[in-house]
Amino acid sequence: MAITRINIGPVHPSTHGVARLVVDLDGDTIVKVEPHIGYLHRGVEKLVENRIYMQSPPYMEKIDYVAPMAVDELYVATVEKALNVDVSEKASYARIILLELQRIASHLFFIGSVTNDLGQSFTGFMWGFMDRDKVLRLLENATGQRMFYVNMRLGGINREFPKDFEYETKEFLDYFEKRLKDYENFIEKNPIFIQRMKGVGILNLDDAINLGVTGHVLRASGVKYDVRKNNPYYKYSELNFHPKILSDGDNLSRFRIRVMEIRESIRLIRDSFYKMESADGSMVGMPVKLFSPKPTNKISIVNRELPRGEGLMYMVADDKKPYRLSMRAPTFINLAALNKIAKGHKLADLFSIFGTLDMVMADVDR
Amino acid sequence: MLIDNILNYFYSGLNSSNLLVSILFIAIYAILISIMISVFAYVFGWVERKMIAKVQRRHGPNRVGKWGLLQNLADLVKLITKEKIIPEDADPLLLNLAPILLVGVVTFIILLMPFSSYLQATNLGLGLLIIFVILGFTPILLFITGYATGGKFAELGAQRSVLMLISYEIPMIIVVATVGIAAGSYNLTSIMNMQSGLFNAFLMPIGFFIFFVVMLAELERPPFDLREADSELIAGWLTDVSAPYYAVALMLDYTRMFMGSLLIAILFFGGWSGPILPGILWLVIKAFVISLFIILVRVAVVRMRVDKILKTGWMYLLPLSIVNLLLTLIIVLK
Numbered sequence: 264m265a266i267t268r269i270n271i272g273p274v275h276p277s278t279h280g281v282a283r284l285v286v287d288l289d290g291d292t293i294v295k296v297e298p299h300i301g302y303l304h305r306g307v308e309k310l311v312e313n314r315i316y317m318q319s320p321p322y323m324e325k326i327d328y329v330a331p332m333a334v335d336e337l338y339v340a341t342v343e344k345a346l347n348v349d350v351s352e353k354a355s356y357a358r359i360i361l362l363e364l365q366r367i368a369s370h371l372f373f374i375g376s377v378t379n380d381l382g383q384s385f386t387g388f389m390w391g392f393m394d395r396d397k398v399l400r401l402l403e404n405a406t407g408q409r410m411f412y413v414n415m416r417l418g419g420i421n422r423e424f425p426k427d428f429e430y431e432t433k434e435f436l437d438y439f440e441k442r443l444k445d446y447e448n449f450i451e452k453n454p455i456f457i458q459r460m461k462g463v464g465i466l467n468l469d470d471a472i473n474l475g476v477t478g479h480v481l482r483a484s485g486v487k488y489d490v491r492k493n494n495p496y497y498k499y500s501e502l503n504f505h506p507k508i509l510s511d512g513d514n515l516s517r518f519r520i521r522v523m524e525i526r527e528s529i530r531l532i533r534d535s536f537y538k539m540e541s542a543d544g545s546m547v548g549m550p551v552k553l554f555s556p557k558p559t560n561k562i563s564i565v566n567r568e569l570p571r572g573e574g575l576m577y578m579v580a581d582d583k584k585p586y587r588l589s590m591r592a593p594t595f596i597n598l599a600a601l602n603k604i605a606k607g608h609k610l611a612d613l614f615s616i617f618g619t620l621d622m623v624m625a626d627v628d629r
Numbered sequence: 630m631l632i633d634n635i636l637n638y639f640y641s642g643l644n645s646s647n648l649l650v651s652i653l654f655i656a657i658y659a660i661l662i663s664i665m666i667s668v669f670a671y672v673f674g675w676v677e678r679k680m681i682a683k684v685q686r687r688h689g690p691n692r693v694g695k696w697g698l699l700q701n702l703a704d705l706v707k708l709i710t711k712e713k714i715i716p717e718d719a720d721p722l723l724l725n726l727a728p729i730l731l732v733g734v735v736t737f738i739i740l741l742m743p744f745s746s747y748l749q750a751t752n753l754g755l756g757l758l759i760i761f762v763i764l765g766f767t768p769i770l771l772f773i774t775g776y777a778t779g780g781k782f783a784e785l786g787a788q789r790s791v792l793m794l795i796s797y798e799i800p801m802i803i804v805v806a807t808v809g810i811a812a813g814s815y816n817l818t819s820i821m822n823m824q825s826g827l828f829n830a831f832l833m834p835i836g837f838f839i840f841f842v843v844m845l846a847e848l849e850r851p852p853f854d855l856r857e858a859d860s861e862l863i864a865g866w867l868t869d870v871s872a873p874y875y876a877v878a879l880m881l882d883y884t885r886m887f888m889g890s891l892l893i894a895i896l897f898f899g900g901w902s903g904p905i906l907p908g909i910l911w912l913v914i915k916a917f918v919i920s921l922f923i924i925l926v927r928v929a930v931v932r933m934r935v936d937k938i939l940k941t942g943w944m945y946l947l948p949l950s951i952v953n954l955l956l957t958l959i960i961v962l963k
Binding site for chain 1: 681684685686687781782785788789851852854855858859860861863927928929930931932933934935936937
């Protein structure tokens with residue numbers, strides 16, 4: 264049969280932004296997928312070179328607009344390493360709480376968008392967004408902004424947690440643990456959902472390692488690698504944390520990993536609140552000033568477990584501004600696995616695979 | 630009494646020995662039916678939006694008119710007044726003709742349905758078979774809509790609708806034949822009368838289940854909405870055409886849903902039989918409730934893949950429909 268070449272995107276309902284996929288089809292079967300990127304390139308890494316250190320976080324947040332705080336924190340941590348600023352114990356726990364809340368918000372977006380990619384006319388999507396909104400409200404309470412927080416300061420965060428924050432968060436976590444069962448019953452146990460996800464888009468262990476994928480994609484293929492465990496930062500080593508792994512490497516595993524990670528995050532937040540009570544120091548960092556401390560480390564590399572995989576920032580420091588900044592964006596690397604995974608599947612599965620890789624095109628293009 | 634008289638007069642007109650009078654009355658009846666279909670399509674456009682919104686914990690349309698009742702009218706006006714663009718590769722004749730023929734198929738089938746003992750264009754002995762023969766045109770017309778626009782997404786959708794046709798048509802015909810066998814007739818009125826004691830849905834639950842699933846596929850409701858799979862093919866055959874076609878397609882979806890619900894009501898829920906209320910109301914109420922269920926399915930399921938539909942059709946629905954046939958034979962012929 265003749266091979267049909269179709270162009271999907273950059274404007275398409277399920278390309279998660281502006282991905283453009285050129286797909287060669289044999290009937291309804293995928294022969295080749297070629298992702299074309301760059302439609303959302305803003306040159307953030309270059310923009311940073313013309314701004315003093317603490318002027319850049321607002322740009323960083325737009326790299327991954329689903330989990331802005333995670334990227335912001337990655338950048339601020341890189342600067343902290345360059346300027347040799349210590350983060351107090353209390354600030355560490357505060358950051359863990361906020362980051363894990365952000366991770367839950369990001370994963371809820373994932374759950375919603377995957378069901379939508381599979382064609383569930385927005386029910387999972389609306390549910391996911393409804394609960395995501397509850398998380399965003401908590402974060403707004405803590406940071407003062409609903410979506411783009413810009414709350415990371417050198418050595419801490421922008422302000423103390425409000426008095427009711429701990430109570431509200433715990434109340435939400437109680438509600439959300441029950442709510443997760445709804446998601447499992449309604450989505451994860453749906454026979455058609457399982458039929459569409461199980462055994463589809465398998466990425467085996469060797470390929471996963473060779474392609475360099477990280478995050479839930481790697482863990483779903485059976486590699487126990489999580490930066491929070493393997494290269495612990497802040498107080499993750501003191502918290503009781505176990506990365507979740509599954510070995511099938513298919514869509515369903517990638518989905519299940521996400522749900523498990525949400526449970527893990529819930530536990531981490533509870534633990535952190537408990538340990539924060541006896542922690543020393545202040546959680547408020549330095550205010551943003553025109554003159555920051557002089558950098559002591561010329562080159563600083565920091566890696567973090569972002570919600571979408573391992574993020575890494577490499578910065579060459581100059582006096583007031585970064586001389587060069589480069590970021591390893593997790594989804595950019597994960598996108599490379601798309602062709603490998605999608606080959607031989609039906610066109611309908613391309614979108615569920617694309618969805619479970621959890622693409623955010625802004626993160627790919629930067 | 631007055632209503633009965635009018636209906637009686639109407640009935641005698643429909644079945645008049647004078648061909649011209651008969652045709653005139655059938656034409657009037659067809660217009661009335663078309664109005665009913667349109668009203669139903671309009672109401673259900675609203676009901677679907679509201680109901681899905683409730684499940685998804687949204688409000689749904691609530692700005693135009695009371696409870697957003699006029700929202701669909703506003704949308705319709707907007708869509709129709711938009712510029713009509715036909716893509717360069719499209720075949721304008723087929724593109725314009727296929728939706729009209731589809732509306733024709735739906736109207737024709739509903740004309741053949743008995744709404745009460747008086748209201749039926751013509752009472753054919755093999756009415757049931759003729760309905761399904763005409764229904765068999767639908768996938769072909771849908772296929773034509775796919776090719777008429779000349780777009781690749783539409784073409785993919787068209788290919789899928791043919792694959793679907795292969796997978797569900799045979800179980801559907803077997804179930805329909807089973808209903809006919811149980812009633813001892815292919816006349817719709819006798820089928821309804823036969824169910825005065827026990828609805829077919831309870832006599833042959835397997836058959837009802839198969840028919841319901843198959844109807845979802847026939848109507849291209851989720852999880853079988855492969856032709857217009859919005860997250861994959863953007864909008865199937867509607868991707869490249871302009872808004873007026875979209876308006877027609879939307880109306881068409883609901884009219885076809887009405888037709889499917891009526892069919893299920895007649896074949897499995899005793900059609901117009903029911904206490905107190907007149908028959909026509911009972912039939913419409915039953916169709917309404919069945920449509921609600923068809924809509925509710927949409928909320929919960931994800932879309933099926935084309936090869937899985939084929940597998941479901943041949944591995945499960947076909948054997949089940951034969952089991953249903955045998956069981957019914959045993960019950961009926963005992």
